[in-house]
Amino acid sequence: MIRYALRCEHEHGFEAWFGTSTDYDDQVARGLVECPLCGSHAVSKQIMAPAVAGTKKAPSQPDLARMQTMMMQAAREVRSHVEQNFDYVGDAFAREARDIHEGRSEKREIYGEATPAEVKKLKDDGVPCAPLPPLPPAPDKLN
Structure with missing residues (x-):
């Protein structure tokens, strides 16, 4: 999983996770990436430091899917x-x-x-x- 710092055309900053860097490119091209604050699809990646692997275990795919489902239901x-x-x-x-x-x-x-x-x-x-x-x-x- 790759976490990108993103910014929309209205300068709203947010983060999103993607399976690979090509997943990001594909989803942007298909109009699936949007700002959670204003809904804009004009989104670009921002410069960010690479994450250094530590001892914390990343959430599993089922956990990420469950969290996404919960957040969408809350919204x-x-x-x-x-x-x-x-x-x-x-x-x-x-x-x-x-x-x-x-x-x-x-x-x-x-x-x-x-x-x-x-x-x-x-x-x-x-x-x-x-x-x-x-x-x-x-x-x-x-x-």
Whole structure:
């Protein structure tokens, strides 16, 4: 297994594991590698130091598969909870989040879309917000 440090076009950093370096190339070409924060498929490898083998035993393939399944289920449950219990405000998310934060709109849980620049401005101004996990890929799109 190879762990790559990756970065999307929006400068979100994350890591991903691949069986071989050619697996990474193949999955990127097929559009299977995406940023877990924004869903962008414009992903590139970052420079990282090689891992030095130690005495720790790497997880077995069944353990990795089980962990992946658990993480995808958790992402589905989080997203489902938000969609069922929060108000969807579409592309007005940044404005509505700011209005709620500043007391100009009723306090409630919301979700919607915002550009990376809008999210940065909200965070810079102390308005709490977090990305909604993207829907995990369908089982037939998994590598």
